[in-house]
Amino acid sequence: MYRIQTLNNISPRGLEHLPRERYEVASEINDPDAILVRSFKMHDMDIPKTVRAIGRAGAGTNNIPVDVMSERGVPVFNAPGANANAVKELVIAGMLMAARNIAPAIRFVDSVDADDSKVIEDGKKKFAGFELPGRSLGIVGLGAIGVRVANSAHDLGMEVTGFDPKISVDNAWRLSAGVNQATTVDELCAKSQFLTVHVPLIDATKGLISAERIRSMPKDSVILNFARGGIVDEDAVLEALDSGHLHAYVCDFPSNKLKAHAKVIALPHLGASTGEAEENCAIMVARQIRDFLENGNVTNSVNFPESVLPRVENEPRLCIANANVPNMVGQMTSLLAKHNLNITDMLNKSRGNVAYTMVDVDSEIPQSVADELMGIEGVLSVRLLPAA
Structure with missing residues (x-):
């Protein structure tokens, strides 16, 4: 029997891949062989010495002490790409919401007598937007999510350019032939009316979209951040919104100073919040944990080499x-x-x-x-x- 501790609610569809005749799964369990987690912050947790693997039912692993686990010889698994479609759809929705001024238009309707047609007709003039075809979209990071965003935006008629010096062969094959390549982030920002980031938050990407890069973007551009909050300089964004240089900022990481701004659309980390994405992530990570415990194989680990x-x-x-x-x-x-x-x-x-x-x-x-x-x-x- 293998003992699995869950630190968050894990989709039952995923746990089905850990058969009861071989696995005991519970939130309270002694001496677990592995841990399954979603958002629980493990850095201050006393992780039992019996733990042989940790599986994150999602892509990011910044809530897990990966370096400490590496020193203990414990692989940390994630589920890259399992939530890619859910995030892609939200990015496309974010672009449409920004382009058509949907959020401020909703706030306007909520603030007036909606039965007064003259008020509605006069007020709608403030929310005239623009369409996506022909607009330029820059994508930083062409992993599972970035590639899907690129292909969908290209299908919508946008001029798409991506930057990813470490793009995998598989993702390169999946990328539409109509997507262009930038050689630097600076080059990408300078030509992007829409800019979206899809990279992990590490030292090299903290503040990646800086004040200088925002200033280099075309006037009335839109920045979207469904990756991690620290990748985009929030203060620089707010300054650019106040000056009129940016048209809107759409993000999945709300803060008090962001939500107070009329040109910000801040969502409560909805990127992977679909039933399908949660199931896909749970299934993927459960299969990987099982294969490791039973056979030693390593697939989609963030700190161990791929080994099958x-x-x-x-x-x-x-x-x-x-x-x-x-x-x-x-x-x-x-x-x-x-x-x-x-x-x-x-x-x-x-x-x-x-x-x-x-x-x-x-x-x-x-x-x-x-x-x-x-x-x-x-x-x-x-x-x-x-x-x-």
């Missing part, structure tokens, strides 16, 4: 996380040879400071061997999996 090795029937497996330094694999294989354990298959991958090795052998592995492996300097964690 098919199981051989009747062969046990060792899963070893270690510091990415020389001679680790040599020490491991020498120890196995000392115990007359014959390796039938092996996979070794690395990512940054972490390396991960899966080793299949043709005979039973004593627990003492796993204990000896843990004694090798640089080894972070060792798991001994029974024969498949």
Whole structure:
């Protein structure tokens, strides 16, 4: 039996992929093997030493102490792309709301006698907007969400340009041929009447859309932020809105100073708030946690290398996380040879400071061997999996 602790409500459709005959799942559980989480902030949490994996039913993992888990040899999984359609639809809705001044128009109707047709007709003149075809859209980050936004905006007749120096081959294949490429963020901002960001919040992206870059954008531009609040300089946005340089700011991260501004559309973090997205995220992360616990495979981890090795029937497996330094694999294989354990298959991958090795052998592995492996300097964690 594997024991899974949930720190938030996880979609039942996802938990169905953790069968009851092998998994005990509960919010209150002792010595869990893994943790499933959505928004719960884990940085101040005393994470049990028994935890072998953490799964985030969503894309961002800034609520999880990833570096600490890496030092413990614990992979952190997420669900990239599972909520991509939900976020894409909200971005498109945000562009339409800004272009047609929908939010201030709604506030106007709420403030007047809606049965007075003259008031309505006179008032609507203040909310005349513009259409999307022919407008330029710049997209920072062409991951699962950015690519969907790019393709949908292109289908709407917009002139779309993207910036992502690390775009994956898969996402490049999915991108419409009509989407242009910018070589720098500065170049992208200077030509974008609409600008949307789809990158994680890290040191390199904090304040990425700065006052200088906002000033370089065309007059009456719109900025959309459905990624993370700190990526866009809020004070610079408000200044640009007050001066009339920006037409609107649409974001999914409200604050008191933002919501008070008439040209801001601030939503309560609705990006992935659809039943479909929550189910997709839960299903994806549950499958990944199960595959890791049962087979040692790593898919969509933010701190471990992608590592998938098919199981051989009747062969046990060792899963070893270690510091990415020389001679680790040599020490491991020498120890196995000392115990007359014959390796039938092996996979070794690395990512940054972490390396991960899966080793299949043709005979039973004593627990003492796993204990000896843990004694090798640089080894972070060792798991001994029974024969498949």
